[in-house]
Amino acid sequence: MNGVPARWNSASAQELFFYLLSHPQGRSRDEILEDLWQLGRDAASVNRFRVTVHRVRTALGWSGALVEEYGRYRLAPEVLDAxxxxxxxxxxxxxxxxxxxxxxxxxxxxxxxxxxxxxxxxxxxxxxxxxxxxxxxxxxxxxxxxxxxxxxxxxxxxxxxxxxxxxxxDPYVGENLHQRLMACLTVVEGKYAAIEHYRRFLRFLREDLEDCPMPETVELAERIKCGEGVCPRALQPRPDAACLLVPGSQARGVLP
Structure with missing residues (x-):
């Protein structure tokens, strides 16, 4: 707080802090007990929770750093904003x-x-x-x-x-992004770079997901192989030898 790093003398307190940082809207005591320590509510777990809350406040140097409202515990806005x-x-x-x-x-x-x-x-x-x-x-x-x-x-x-x-x-994010990258690569590095990424994507689908590409991805690859312009913002793919990467950028394949 106020530029001073927290001093964590308790792993449980640090864990609770990061948990509440990930749930800024707050969580109930029972949710915290279950999510952090897989505990139901009893005298021992409630006492552990109370002690941990105190340790969070102590580490942050402010008793108002962790508040309870309507049965939900959350970090104060000042803590979140920092x-x-x-x-x-x-x-x-x-x-x-x-x-x-x-x-x-x-x-x-x-x-x-x-x-x-x-x-x-x-x-x-x-x-x-x-x-x-x-x-x-x-x-x-x-x-x-x-x-x-x-x-x-x-x-x-x-x-x-x-x-x-x-x-x-996140290579699992969506096939449409792989399609978009293939189109971009035809302009930036040429059709061979685009097909190289496509083949890596095929291997990823086969070996990691035991799946196959969508028909429109296969169709896109075939159009690229034929030299067709597939980028809606470019009339023609750039020549394969013309690498337009700016210094420090790497647009080449993303899959092993």
């Missing part, structure tokens, strides 16, 4: 509300910056995995928004690079 998580959601809200294209792009780039790292990577609990999944989905969505914005600017290299970032974070 967190990276709240900064992320504030940036997302601002980006969503922005209509001017360049400002919207910069807003979602800020969302990417704030969500770059994995969320709570050292916590293996089920509740943490659910929070990570939400965080991952937010990152992927921001990548897609950035890609669309660059596409509007005809910056194909950066549009493709943003899709690569999305698919690296």
């Amino acid at each position: 967190s990276d998580v709240q900064a992320l959601y504030a940036a997302l809200q601002q980006a969503e509300a922005t209509l001017e294209p360049r400002a919207r792009l910069e807003g979602f780039r800020q969302v990417l910056h704030l969500s770059e790292a994995d969320y709570l990577p050292g916590v293996r609990a089920e509740w943490a995995e659910a929070a990570r999944e939400e965080h991952r989905a937010l990152y992927v969505r921001a990548c897609v928004e950035v890609s669309l914005a660059y596409c509007e600017e005809h910056n194909c290299a950066e549009a493709a690079a943003a899709l690569v970032r999305a698919l690296k974070r």
